Amino acid sequence: MDQTREQRKAKQPEEQAAKQMENDQAVNQEQENQTREGWFRKWKGWFQKWLHRRKKEEMPDTEPGSREAKRQQEKQQKKRYRLRLMPVWLRVVVLLLLCIFALVVGTMIGFGVIGGGQAFDVFHKETWQHIYDIIYKD
Incomplete structure (x- = not known):
């Protein structure tokens, strides 16, 4: 024991x-x-x-068996x-940013690939001034 x-x-x-x-x-x-x-x-x-x-x-507040209830x-x-995991205002902001991004990329591709120039020349003021002169030439 x-x-x-x-x-x-x-x-x-x-x-x-x-x-x-x-x-x-x-x-x-x-x-x-x-x-x-x-x-x-x-x-x-x-x-x-x-x-x-x-x-x-x-x-x-009506009776349980009534049609209204x-x-x-x-x-x-x-x-x-x-x-909602993402508020409406944030969706709008994201959509605007995506639209701006698509615009910038589209102009770079259009000017650089299709137009035959340098893609980053899109950001120069002279390029846009030249395009304006071509469109509205006197």
């Missing part, structure tokens, strides 16, 4: 160390999941909870809220 007590005492630190390792692994896994999921998933979860609360608040429930089911 003395051996079993000694064996138990010897096993206790091993068991505690194993439990500690399991806890550490669980904490590490939790941290990895949080960094992997990031702020977007947390925000998305918050947003879904907010939508759910809002839908509950907008429930109709069914229509309102169908309208609420048809409503879809869209989470």
